[in-house]
Amino acid sequence: MNSLKSVILASQLNGISAEILTQIHPSNQRPTMNETQVKYLTQFILLIVSRLIWVMPLVMGIIFLKSKFVINYKDSLKKLRTHHSALSKGPVKRYIESLYKTRLNQSNQITGSCTQCGNCCLNQQCFFLEPIEDGKFQCGVYNSLFRKFSNCGAFPISNEDIQRYECPGYVLQAYPMIKIKSLKQREIS
């Protein structure tokens, strides 16, 4: 069974989106973005998607080979509007920031495991999220390459990510602090 745990653990280990970008643009050649550019690119992407949302059930049906997205067109459109609204509250901006490494990456300090609560999937509003037993969720497009290009390819990468969705599975471990002793303290010890 595909699970969010697999999705997220794999992504945490690999940082797939970042890896793909690294291959396209080695870090020393990678274009950077300031806050204003990130903001406008985010608004542009959201605007394009909102204008094309009526055709998205068909596009998603073709990309993910799921005829139910088209057969249940009205329901799909409603869910996609909810998905788009949730995306506009930060995830698209986060994705751009992650790609261009303008966001703090603390993944090497994060430990834990996923409980499949679905919180990080747009607070359980992702179009592709499917409920399973015991109040848990799984990703309905786990095997898709497109998913690996998304935010799901690198979550959580920071304490902000963990807090934003109140993730019950992962915690940020602070680095052990090494204090430098004063001369007086060194003489005593």
Ligand code: SF4
């Ligand atoms: S919020 Fe945390 S525990 Fe819940 S699905 Fe996401 S990674 Fe798993």
Ligand code: SF4
């Ligand atoms: S595509 Fe949706 S359901 Fe799948 S991991 Fe990403 S946010 Fe969760």
